[in-house]
Amino acid sequence: xxxxxxxxxxxxxxxxxxxxGATTDREKAVALFYAVRDGIRYDPYVMADDPELYRAxxxxxxxxxxxxxxxxxxxxxxxxxxxxxxxxxxxxxxxxNTAKLRxxxxxxxxxxxxxxxxxFLDGPGGDGGCPPDKGGESRKRWIKVTSAFNxxxxxxxxxxxxxxxxxxxxxxxxxxxxxxxxxxYVRERGxxxxxxxxxxxxxxxxxxxxxxxxxxxxxxxxFRPA
Numbered sequence: 303x304x305x306x307x308x309x310x311x312x313x314x315x316x317x318x319x320x321x322x323g324a325t326t327d328r329e330k331a332v333a334l335f336y337a338v339r340d341g342i343r344y345d346p347y348v349m350a351d352d353p354e355l356y357r358a359x360x361x362x363x364x365x366x367x368x369x370x371x372x373x374x375x376x377x378x379x380x381x382x383x384x385x386x387x388x389x390x391x392x393x394x395x396x397x398x399n400t401a402k403l404r405x406x407x408x409x410x411x412x413x414x415x416x417x418x419x420x421x422f423l424d425g426p427g428g429d430g431g432c433p434p435d436k437g438g439e440s441r442k443r444w445i446k447v448t449s450a451f452n453x454x455x456x457x458x459x460x461x462x463x464x465x466x467x468x469x470x471x472x473x474x475x476x477x478x479x480x481x482x483x484x485x486x487y488v489r490e491r492g493x494x495x496x497x498x499x500x501x502x503x504x505x506x507x508x509x510x511x512x513x514x515x516x517x518x519x520x521x522x523x524x525f526r527p528a
Contacts (some may be wrong), residue, residue, distance in 0.1 A: 392487050446468070
């Protein structure tokens with residue numbers, strides 16, 4: 303299954319609309335980041351084992367997702383406008399995990415397979431056109447971008463919103479705005495051209511059986527802004 307369906311008409315339309323007026327890959331990447339960050343609401347309770355829900359085009363239609371879904375969409379949208387993109391994953395410990403979500407995940411604050419997007423762009427000092435450096439090598443490199451938490455969610459939980467300048471990594475903050483512990487990266491999973499769905503679901507079912515129980519009670523969405 304092709305999860306990063308960059309050739310889907312809806313994904314192409316979304317990407318072209320979001321990048322209207324942008325002239326460089328950097329400008330397009332920044333525009334796409336904010337379109338996905340704030341246009342797709344973050345909700346960890348949509349974690350499910352239906353592969354169709356992880357297609358970029360399906361995430362776009364649903365307008366809601368968690369880190370993995372949103373990263374797939376950003377990767378697809380980037381590819382749709384000609385920016386090389388892939389998926390990256392890490393295990394993270396969320397020190398601001400809510401009691402309700404912690405219960406849903408079996409009492410842990412460890413999130414396996416946290417997803418982000420890697421975009422192949424100019425690094426610091428480039429002009430968006432990928433000029434060579436003094437040694438004749440391209441300045442382009444893979445930049446890690448996390449589009450998970452929309453601005454309303456950040457404001458509600460006192461989390462510093464992630465911004466992206468098109469040059470530097472935009473990864474989850476280790477601390478909140480008032481200095482509390484927030485996100486801790488504990489393991490790198492690597493980079494992938496498409497979603498390693500089977501491997502992720504195998505680990506999720508083993509680590510979070512309650513989240514996949516059909517009899518699990520519906521969860522009131524505490525992640526929607528008040």
